[in-house]
Amino acid sequence: MKMKNSEGQEIYFNPATKNGKTVYIVKALSGQTIPDRDRKPHKSRTFTQLAQAERWLNRNGYTS
Numbered sequence: 001m002k003m004k005n006s007e008g009q010e011i012y013f014n015p016a017t018k019n020g021k022t023v024y025i026v027k028a029l030s031g032q033t034i035p036d037r038d039r040k041p042h043k044s045r046t047f048t049q050l051a052q053a054e055r056w057l058n059r060n061g062y063t064s
Contacts (some may be wrong), residue, residue: 002029005061013057018046024053 004010015022024047024058028034033041047053 001064003057003064005060005063011062013053013062015050015060021048023048024050026056037049 001013002010003013009032011034012025012027012029014025014027016021016025025044026034026047027044028042033043036042036045036047045056047056
């Protein structure tokens with residue numbers, strides 16, 4: 001699913017299966033970066049729980 005925040009930044013948010021478990025992947029579009037837990041920039045971020053991913057999306061202002 002493609003999502004956008006108020007600053008115009010876009011990401012993809014998709015579930016995937018990894019080692020038999022469902023994970024949730026947030027991938028940055030158009031050259032932007034996503035901060036991890038230590039505030040280091042990355043192109044994508046993986047969450048193991050849907051609630052964690054949803055809270056991160058809400059905290060950063062992303063809506064579908």
